Amino acid sequence: TIDEAIEKANKTQYGLASGIVTKDINVANTVARSVRAGSVWINCYLAFDPDCPYGGYKMSGFGRNLGLHALDNFLQVKSVVTPVHNSPWL
Secondary structure, three states: OHHHHHHHHHOEEEEEEEEEEOOOOHHHHHHHHHOOOOEEEEOOOOOOOOOOEEEEEEOOOOEEEEEHHHHOOOOOOOOOOOOOOOOOOO
């Protein structure tokens, strides 16, 4: 069954990517949402979009590559405050 396939896929300690082959888009969406993997390919394989983050779940990979999410590894949040004369908030 579909539930058994999802359970089997999620039992592995790795989760880099998964593939789904089906003619039923509802099944594809259900499985894609349920499988714990960093990438899910539906009726294809090894398809990459440079704007999408790439990386695994669980014991697969270390962080995210590609896309805006990859930039988070190199950024630090900082607040900079300076007084503005005649500001109603200061």
